Amino acid sequence: MSAEEFNELAGRIEGLSIAVMxxxxxxxxxxxxxxxxxxxxxxxxxxxxxxxxxxxxxTQRTLREMAKRMDEARSQRRSSVDRT
Known part of the structure; x- marks a missing residue:
């Protein structure tokens, strides 16, 4: 797989992950x-x-990382609401 193909695949996967989150x-x-x-x-x-x-x-690492990022985002949203 070329670097360009890898970057295309990685970008698509990252985009899907962000959309799901x-x-x-x-x-x-x-x-x-x-x-x-x-x-x-x-x-x-x-x-x-x-x-x-x-x-x-x-795959396992990605699922765990996504869960962690969603937990962190939830925590940030709560703290920003608490400050207002």
Whole structure:
């Protein structure tokens, strides 16, 4: 895979990740989903995944990182509301 192909793939994956996190934040804001529970489920899924392929560790790490980033964003939103 060339550097250009890798960057294209990485950019698409990052874009999808951001879209999923934004969607989850919006659904949480509208009280459609429980955000902390969603993150907990993502972490649980990461621990339970098992499939053949060299990308298992990256998949698990990505799910955990996304959950962490969503938790951090939720915390920031709360602290900014608390300050107003």
């Amino acid at each position: 934004f969607l989850a934040a919006e659904l949480e804001h509208e009280a459609v989903i429980n955000g902390p529970r969603y993150c907990e489920v993502m972490r649980g899924m990461a621990s339970k995944l098992s499939f053949d392929g060299g990308h298992l560790a990256a």
